[in-house]
Amino acid sequence: MIKRIEEFVKYINSYPIELYGEFGLQHELAFYFRNNYDDIKVYLEYPTTKIFGRSNTKSFIKKEIDLYIINSKNQKFVIELKMPKSDSGTPNEMYRAIEDVKFLEQLKLNNIDGCYSILFTNDVAFYNAKRANSSIYNKFNGKQVKINSLSLLEMPVFLHKKGPINLNNVYTSEWSTYSDINKQDWKYYILEIK
Secondary structure (H helix, E strand, O other), rough: OOHHHHHHHHHHHHHHOOOOHEEEHHHHHHHHHHHOOOOOOOOEEOOOHHHHOOOHHOOOOOOEEEEEEEEEOOEEEEEEEOOOOOOOOHHHHHHHHHHHHHHHHHHHHHOOOOEEEEEOOHHHHHHHHHOOOOHHHHEEEEEEEEOEOOOOHHHHHHHHHHHHHHHOOOEEOOOOEOOOOOOEEEEEEEEEEE
16 A cells, blocks of 8 residues: 555656645545555545444544545555644644554554555644754654654643553654645655554
């Protein structure tokens, strides 16, 4: 599946699209998959209860999957998307991105064959916050994303009520650049969850 995700990014680099919201990106990816691969079924905003049953999903931190994909071999894949924009609350969006990784780890432990986190952002603070030399920003700032467990000490006080996030692994990726149809520059990463 990672190869197909990379082919989608290659395609939109050759034929740019407008990035205006997470839902739009989700649909573009689903359309691309449906139009190019006849060996898969693609579902959007799919309830976890339809896969695992109601009683088995109580511990999941999210209840719906952005893209749920089943191939002809009955392998199951999940893609979670985030698209924080320059007018969003940066630390909160960073928290949500780490939360997605935790959710994907939970799904992977429950026999989903492949789990992927994709984030596109035009928020410079996500990857180059001048004053952010510690805390949650360290996981995203710089040339590389390094997402690992998030402690209360790394979180702004207003996020403490959400609690820390414990991950099973560390995930790294280089930031890549995408220029959309309006010549707006975006940074993005793709993580494969173990």
